[in-house]
Amino acid sequence: MNALSVRGLTKRYPHFCLDAVSFDVAEGHIAGLIGGNGAGKSTLLKGILHLIDAAGEVSVFGEPFRADEVRLKQQIGFVGGGFRFYPMKRLAAIRSVYAAFYQNWNDETYRSCLRRFGLDERKRVRELSDGMKVKFSLALALSHGAKLLLLDEPTSGLDPLSREEFCDILLSLSREEKTTVLFSTHISSDLLRTADDVLLLSRGKLPESRPLPELLARWKTVLFSTAKEAAAANAAGVKKTKDGFEGLMTQGAPLPANAACRAATLDEILIHLEQTQKEDNAHADTH
Amino acid sequence: MRTLIKKELRLCLHPSVFLFFAFSALVFAPNYPYEVIFFFSALSVYFCCLSARENGDLPFTCALPVRKARVPLARILVATGIQCAMLALTGALGAVKEAVFPDGPLLNRAGISANLALVGNGAVILGVFNLLFFPLLYRSPERVGVPFLLAAAAQFLLVGLFLLLRWCTPLFSVTLNGSNAEHTAAKVAALFIGLAAYAAMTALSCFLSMRNFKKVDL
Known part of the structure; x- marks a missing residue:
């Protein structure tokens, strides 16, 4: 079964067009979306999540996303780079607000993520390093039982050690918990390390979408x-x-x-x- | 919706909101155009929206399991709460002023007295602010300043109009002016007309903001 199916996703801007992009991501797979700066990676992820007004169809676990967006979003974790929101707020305040939106929020999983990632809830967002911000985003996404993770350049700005750790986390999520991941990057080594499938985006088009070895x-x-x-x-x-x-x-x-x-x-x-x-x-x- | 409103209160409410509530005490100033008090209420809403933009609130919220159109609605409902609190405080402090200084100079030499009709005028001023500010903001949420400037300009035009009416028409200078104990029915009517206009304009603002925000690319 496909965790994510995208058909003809199109978004036109005056100087850029995401041009009828179609692809599938199988359940439990890690798909890497690679492309240069301005290739349309963020636009594609935003289009999937309906954060932008794009044409085309998106299905999540076989169900049309737009028909039941609110329910299907319960199964999706979105990490837009590091956690760039509410820099002055403490992690605990953000968690308490965030958790209320998810029916399957699991505080035990969240506490375990905090321990695993070495996060201190008493800290403010601005006190976190870039790597810790990504981990906080991941902790939030994983604690509501997201079965599909959409990550927009999560490793951008991370040092090699943090990137390696991030790749380990993705692999364990995919292999042990069958979480499906679609992550965008322009760092090919991250992709080689983790991805089952590669989506190669170039100037708004998707010329290649295949398993990595193929x-x-x-x-x-x-x-x-x-x-x-x-x-x-x-x-x-x-x-x-x-x-x-x-x-x-x-x-x-x-x-x-x-x-x-x-x-x-x-x-x-x-x-x-x-x-x-x-x-x-x-x-x-x-x- | 309740969860979204809680999010607004916990993550987006700017501390200046509470500071600006204190400006309702301006009704104790002897001669002052009391309608200006409601500008401060609008200013606190602007600070909330500005701080929400700086905190990346919209991209964060829209990625949550919520309908996109509900996001502006929650913000406007919270703003309505702030404005209603300001209206209630102004009315209450006006009544306190009247009770504490029954023989004091109730007649305001700058504008209308701090009475129920003033609250009605304030409701109209805030309704016009909502009608202009939110639909413009949610057409292009990155631009908070321009919608505020336009809405604030409209507010001050209305303040000017109310001051003009206070000095030029018997309705505003006699019937709606002075103590609540005099011409009570007329003042209550002015209050309810103002509140009805506020409700209608805010409802229209919600509708337009939700419609505009659906088309916004985050």
Whole structure:
């Protein structure tokens, strides 16, 4: 069963368009939403949660989200980066307000999260480090029994140790409690460490949405001597490098003579598909 | 809705609200345009909205299991509570003034006396504030200042109008002026007309704010 299904999610701004994005996240999976700055990751997550007025359909655990938004939100935990709200309030005050909105709030789970994350409820939000803010958001989300976590760049601004710890938490949630996670990031190492599936968002479009191993196995990075050779080979997202030209080709595509290849990294896939999208947009603009 | 209102009270209520309640004691000032008292009530609502914006209240609240349209409704209901408390306090302190200083200079040389009709005038002023401020705010919640400036300007125009009526019309200068014991029926009528106008304008404000906020992208 899919924990989350998105069909044709579209949001148009004057200078950006989230363009009919569709994907599924299976129950218990961790899906990583990766893309550069301005790719539309936050817009997509806000569109899912109906925080913005976007067209398209969203289903949560098989039920249309907009038809019963209030009930389905009981099963969703949203963490928009760190906890950036009410900096002067104590954690206890925020918890007491937050808990009242959730029927399945479990104070025991919350206390256990506080101990596990080393959080002190007597502190004010502004006294927390970035890492602790993310943990506080997670503690709130987990204590109301969220079965689907939507996390918007939760590791942005965290040091490597905190990021590692965060990845461990995600993995244990997914593997032990079958929690489904969709998290956006532009840090590919976090994604490699945790994600079952990758959604690659580029300029408002979703050119790739696959299981991580399948995505990595699908592409190879090919190094060409000239741009002409790259064009002849129909390589995707060709870019000039210091030694020549580099582009992406699918694993099955025949390798041209004089071209070298290697397995594509996640960053390379992102960069070259972004380049392809850029070229497509430029082409569309000229026509 | 009760949970949302509790959230407003615990996380969004600005401390200045309680400070501004004290401004209702201005009815003891001998000569003062008492309608200005209701501007302070509006100012406290503005501070609540400003502080809510700075605290990222709307994105936090809208991610909770609530209907988006209910979010402005809760805020307006809390503001209504603040304003009604201010109206009640002003009326009560006006009555205290009348009781404590029965022979005092009840006739206000700046505007209308601190009586029931003043509370009616205050209700109209606050109703106009609600009607302008909240729908404009919830059309673009990041911009708190411009809706407040427009609503405050309208409030001061109304204050000016009430002062003009106080000096130019017998209804306001004689019938609705002075002690509550004189022309009581007229003053009670003015109070209820003011409260009815306040209720109607606030209800319309709720409707427009909810409609506007549904379209807002957070």
